[in-house]
Amino acid sequence: MVQSSVLGFPRMGALRDLKKATEAYWADKISQADLLAEGKRLRAAHWKIQKDAGVDIIPSNDFSYYDQVLDHIQLFGAVPERYTAQKLSPLDEYFALGRGHQKGGVDVPSLEMVKWFDSNYHYTKPTVTEGQTFTLAKDPKPVREFLEAKEAGIHTRPVILGPVSFLALGKADRGSSVDPISLIGKLVPVYVELLKALKAAGADNVQIDEPVLVFDLRPEVKAAFKPAYETIGSLGAAAPEIIVATYFGDIVHNFDVLPAFANLKGLHVDLVRNPEQLEPVIKQLGPKQVLSAGVVDGRNIWKNDFKKTLDILNTAISALGKERVIVATSSSLLHVPHTLANEKKLPEEVYQWFSFAVEKVREVAVLAKAVTEGTASVQSELDANAAAIKSRTESQRTNDPKVKERQSKVTPEMHNRKSAFDSRYAQQKKHLSIPIFPTTTIGSFPQTQEIRIQRNKFTKGEITQEQYDAFIRSEIDKCIQIQDELGLDVYVHGEPERNDMVQYFGERLEGYVFTTHAWVQSYGSRCVRPPIIVGDISRPAAMTVKESKYAASVSKKPMKGMLTGPVTCLRWSFPRVDVHQSVQAQQLALALRDEVIDLEKNGIYVIQVDEPALREGLPLRSGKERDAYLKWAVDSFKLSTAGVEDSTQIHSHFCYSEFQDFFHAIAALDADVLSIENSKSDAKLLKVFIDEAYPRHIGPGVYDIHTPRVPSEEEIKQRISEMLQYLKPEQLWVNPDCGLKTRTWDQVKPALTNMVNAAKAFREQHKA
Ligand code: GLN
Ligand code: ZN
Numbered sequence: 001m002v003q004s005s006v007l008g009f010p011r012m013g014a015l016r017d018l019k020k021a022t023e024a025y026w027a028d029k030i031s032q033a034d035l036l037a038e039g040k041r042l043r044a045a046h047w048k049i050q051k052d053a054g055v056d057i058i059p060s061n062d063f064s065y066y067d068q069v070l071d072h073i074q075l076f077g078a079v080p081e082r083y084t085a086q087k088l089s090p091l092d093e094y095f096a097l098g099r100g101h102q103k104g105g106v107d108v109p110s111l112e113m114v115k116w117f118d119s120n121y122h123y124t125k126p127t128v129t130e131g132q133t134f135t136l137a138k139d140p141k142p143v144r145e146f147l148e149a150k151e152a153g154i155h156t157r158p159v160i161l162g163p164v165s166f167l168a169l170g171k172a173d174r175g176s177s178v179d180p181i182s183l184i185g186k187l188v189p190v191y192v193e194l195l196k197a198l199k200a201a202g203a204d205n206v207q208i209d210e211p212v213l214v215f216d217l218r219p220e221v222k223a224a225f226k227p228a229y230e231t232i233g234s235l236g237a238a239a240p241e242i243i244v245a246t247y248f249g250d251i252v253h254n255f256d257v258l259p260a261f262a263n264l265k266g267l268h269v270d271l272v273r274n275p276e277q278l279e280p281v282i283k284q285l286g287p288k289q290v291l292s293a294g295v296v297d298g299r300n301i302w303k304n305d306f307k308k309t310l311d312i313l314n315t316a317i318s319a320l321g322k323e324r325v326i327v328a329t330s331s332s333l334l335h336v337p338h339t340l341a342n343e344k345k346l347p348e349e350v351y352q353w354f355s356f357a358v359e360k361v362r363e364v365a366v367l368a369k370a371v372t373e374g375t376a377s378v379q380s381e382l383d384a385n386a387a388a389i390k391s392r393t394e395s396q397r398t399n400d401p402k403v404k405e406r407q408s409k410v411t412p413e414m415h416n417r418k419s420a421f422d423s424r425y426a427q428q429k430k431h432l433s434i435p436i437f438p439t440t441t442i443g444s445f446p447q448t449q450e451i452r453i454q455r456n457k458f459t460k461g462e463i464t465q466e467q468y469d470a471f472i473r474s475e476i477d478k479c480i481q482i483q484d485e486l487g488l489d490v491y492v493h494g495e496p497e498r499n500d501m502v503q504y505f506g507e508r509l510e511g512y513v514f515t516t517h518a519w520v521q522s523y524g525s526r527c528v529r530p531p532i533i534v535g536d537i538s539r540p541a542a543m544t545v546k547e548s549k550y551a552a553s554v555s556k557k558p559m560k561g562m563l564t565g566p567v568t569c570l571r572w573s574f575p576r577v578d579v580h581q582s583v584q585a586q587q588l589a590l591a592l593r594d595e596v597i598d599l600e601k602n603g604i605y606v607i608q609v610d611e612p613a614l615r616e617g618l619p620l621r622s623g624k625e626r627d628a629y630l631k632w633a634v635d636s637f638k639l640s641t642a643g644v645e646d647s648t649q650i651h652s653h654f655c656y657s658e659f660q661d662f663f664h665a666i667a668a669l670d671a672d673v674l675s676i677e678n679s680k681s682d683a684k685l686l687k688v689f690i691d692e693a694y695p696r697h698i699g700p701g702v703y704d705i706h707t708p709r710v711p712s713e714e715e716i717k718q719r720i721s722e723m724l725q726y727l728k729p730e731q732l733w734v735n736p737d738c739g740l741k742t743r744t745w746d747q748v749k750p751a752l753t754n755m756v757n758a759a760k761a762f763r764e765q766h767k768a
Contacts (some may be wrong), residue, residue: 002313002322004368005292007245007268008159008332009046010357011064011384014339014520018042019525021592022065028375032091036533039065043145046501047154050360054365059207060156061142062147062332065091066098066524068171069123072161073097073111075142076190077135078126080106080173086097097245098124098524112171113523117211117248118620119299120530120572126170126596134190142194144640150202150357152319158203158472159332160194162244163187163228169212184224188231193231195320205265206240208232213257216621225260232265236465241265243292248299249332251281251317258284266290271312272297272330278312290324291316296355296363301518301532301574303355303392304363306385313371327368333357337529345516349395350534351629352388356518398578400510400536403587410586414593415638417670419646422636422697424672429649432558432605433647436732436766437720438489438761440699442653442675443562443608444739445479445494446748453540455499465686469546476551481549482745484556486752487760489715490606493551495741502572503531506542509591511537512573528762532574533584539591542598549602560651561604563592565611566636572613582632592640600644608651609641609671615654615662634668655738657681663688675699677737681720690726698727701737702755708743712748716758727764734759 012018021038024030042065050058064071066459073079074094082584083093086106092563095101098109110124141159149156163653167180198206209542212221232242244261245268261267267279278293285291291314291425295309339358343351355363366381373383392398417424428434458468479494498504506512512531519527544561552559566588575581596607614633641650652671657678660667666674678685679698686700703711716734723732734755 002317002368002372003326004054004364005157005326005328005686006050006055006059006327006333006364007247007294007298008062008334009050009361010334010336010338010521011042011046011062012338013042013045013526015340016518016519016527018065019519019527020527024087026095032089035065035091039063040148043148047152047156050361051154053358053359053362056365057326057328058149058154058156059159059206059332060145061158061160062334062763066095067113067122067124068159069126069161070098070111071095071141072166073124075124075137075194076166077137077142077186077574078128078132078212080082080111080129089165090748107419111145115616117214118616118618119248120520120522120616121335123169125168126168126180127173127181129173129176130178130647132178132183132186133403134183134187135192136190136197136448139176140194140197146201146203156203157205157207157239157243158198158414159207159209159245160191162208164224165210165212165222167224168217178641179220179221181218181224184228189227191228192235192239195235195242199240203240205243207243207245207268209223209245209247211245213246213254214620215249216375217254222254222257225257227649229264231259233261236263237412239261243268243290243326245292246270247294248273248585250277252277253621255280255284260286260677261289263285264289266292266324266326268292268294268326270330270705271295272299272411275312278315282316285320285324288324289318290326291327294328295367296327296329296360297336297577298329298333298360299335300358300577301336302511302577303353303385303388304360304367305390305585306363306382308366309367310370310375313367317362320615322372325371327364327371327577329360333360335520336360337520340518342517343515346513348514349391349397353534354391354532383726386751394453394576397511397535397537398552398576400538403538403590405537406590407583407586410590410639415635416648417642417644417646418602421670421672424646424649425697427645428605428672429545431647432490432649434489434558435763436730437732437762438558439734439756439759440488440490440737441492441735441752442737443492443493443560443610443742444498444741445482445496446743446745447496447741448745451475451496472547473550476547477554480551481554482749486749487756488752489557491550491555491557492562493559495562495658495739497547498650503529503568505564506533506573508541508543509537509539509588511535511587516608522681528572530573532654533570533576535576537584537591537660538585539594544596545595545598545602548599548604548764552603559604561596561599561607563595563607563609563640565609565614566592567613567617567633568613570613571617582628582636585636586633586639589639590617590634593643594639597643600648605647606649606651606652607644608675609637610653611637611669612653612655614665615656615658618662629663629711631669634665637669637671641669648707651675653738657685660685663692667692667694671696673697673733675733675735678723679704679719679737683719686723686726697731697733699733699735700727702734702758703736704734704739705738705743708747711754713754713757713761716755720758729762734762
């Protein structure tokens with residue numbers, strides 16, 4: 001029989017129940033016992049969903065109150081001393097690691113949080129020090145949750161993050177320089193103990209995730225698999241059987257690691273991302289090893305194409321036999337929303353195209369049944385699936401001939417500005433009269449309670465469009481008056497009309513649909529609700545001209561138009577899978593190109609196109625795929641911005657300071673001015689701009705907007721002086737790290753006053 005398996009289920013619940021409970025706990029509104037009870041309720045509900053759907057292998061320990069990697073930090077006793085010293089309860093210590101703790105005289109910042117592979121989920125980075133030890137927690141979570149499920153009548157397969165990935169995804173703690181992977185010998189005994197404890201509790205199978213196998217690995221990391229898995233593999237009947245799981249890429253380039261798994265039950269691979277690895281993987285398996293075939297997409301919301309998937313499964317079965325194939329989700333379902341059932345506002349036609357977690361669980365079970373008992377056993381499901389897939393392929397919504405026609409006419413010249421930077425800049429300087437050390441902001445100003453209230457009223461139909469527009473205009477007036485008082489040089493309108501930098505544009509474009517409850521965990525209790533690209537994208541009407549034009553009309557200084565770039569719009573949405581991402585990016589780019597030109601026509605001569613997601617889209621491994629991405633990502637930015645006159649100034653913004661390995665792509669955008677995050681990093685990072693003789697202008701953030709703290713004028717001057725070691729005075733812009741929407745006016749005003757004064761001091765000095 002072919003078994004069905006789920007690698008992990010989203011934790012939040014259908015209505016973000018876990019978010020609500022954790023935030024209520026943080027706000028002292030519910031007790032620890034209440035929160036734990038809610039966690040237990042959610043785990044039970046999620047197991048039951050999978051059991052009722054007919055899934056054979058149901059995961060446990062996939063639940064987490066904050067982050068699964070963080071769970072392992074506590075599980076292995078790898079909590080830095082500055083946290084254990086606080087003597088908090090285990091749960092409070094756990095949250096302190098994830099989000100910091102400032103209460104009752106305790107003040108510890110959180111551990112670093114970074115993106116999980118190429119997803120928008122963030123995990124907490126484990127930290128280790130010289131002399132690091134690991135010990136298994138008392139009452140280990142995987143055992144506890146296995147027993148909890150067992151008590152509820154559900155036999156589960158616990159999921160644990162593997163020792164190599166745990167270390168390879170970690171880093172040396174501050175002040176330490178130990179290479180985490182060198183600690184593998186110390187960590188493995190803890191796994192041995194844990195696996196034995198799971199076996200004793202009744203677990204017969206365990207899923208050990210080693211997702212780092214999809215990366216290009218350093219030799220030290222590769223070498224760590226052998227000692228780790230030979231030890232684990234030698235446990236025999238003392239431990240449960242083990243499937244090693246990989247996802248988000250192919251593992252063919254790391255096949256030399258596989259002999260280390262010789263004594264394990266089998267391997268899980270992602271066949272959604274990399275179907276071509278099926279055959280080579282089959283060849284690598286030992287004579288009895290099992291293949292867990294990841295065929296139901298854990299990263300996107302499209303309904304599985306059963307016909308195609310059955311072909312893949314049948315290939316695997318004819319090579320290995322039914323007992324050695326498991327039908328599985330490609331990765332944990334953590335990255336998709338909970339259920340489609342609550343979406344009442346989706347157009348009927350598109351509703352049937354999607355599967356969220358609850359629906360995907362059912363897909364896995366149906367596929368397993370189809371290959372075990374024959375397709376006739378699930379004929380009605382297969383028929384319904386085929387009809388849905390057909391409806392999508394043939395839909396008017398997916399295919400817009402006008403968009404295709406326009407794409408066919410894109411020429412290489414359309415990607416280039418008319419003249420080179422020097423000549424452009426000379427014209428911009430005259431046209432815009434911008435001083436040296438120009439000051440500006442990144443776009444948004446505080447999103448006040450009042451703004452949210454009015455937006456809500458408008459969405460609910462309690463105020464008219466005219467009333468709402470008048471309110472937005474009054475907010476813009478306020479922003480401009482404040483910028484007058486502050487004496488900034490290039491103004492912004494403040495973005496009061498925008499709820500979110502991607503959704504706002506999606507709502508104004510053809511080709512997008514929106515959900516009401518389809519939240520996905522981003523980090524901790526934070527969830528995002530990505531819009532969905534369902535068809536060819538076009539712009540029926542101008543999207544931002546009304547607000548920018550109004551702002552320019554009441555402003556004495558140049559007004560900066562503000563757009564979200566094509567790659568960021570794509571990355572922070574659920575993209576289509578029926579056409580390549582480069583095609584979708586180009587469609588977005590063409591829509592934005594029209595917007596850029598319309599802004600220019602309406603008197604907006606400085607236009608910023610934000611691309612904060614450009615870097616996270618970078619394929620996980622270097623090589624052909626990465627080069628191809630960079631090509632189309634850069635091209636789509638250029639296509640969206642290059643339609644303007646030389647005298648119009650194009651800005652772009654990136655919210656990260658790790659641009660060294662990415663420098664060429666950023667330079668290739670040919671933006672006149674770049675603003676980047678820099679206040680938390682060493683100014684030395686800017687050296688790359690000299691080394692590469694970067695000719696254009698740059699505004700490295702002079703202060704961190706992520707904290708309420710107001711930077712002093714002195715600090716900002718200090719920061720600017722440091723930057724001037726690496727950048728020419730005529731190259732440097734003065735701006736904060738990112739948009740100010742999460743701050744309050746009483747933080748923003750003094751911070752910007754100090755920033756403007758600091759810039760003015762440099763301007764004076766430079767004149768002299
Ligand atoms: N213009 C946007 C803002 O200021 C940029 C946000 C971002 O980079 N994430 O809010
Ligand atoms: Zn930013």
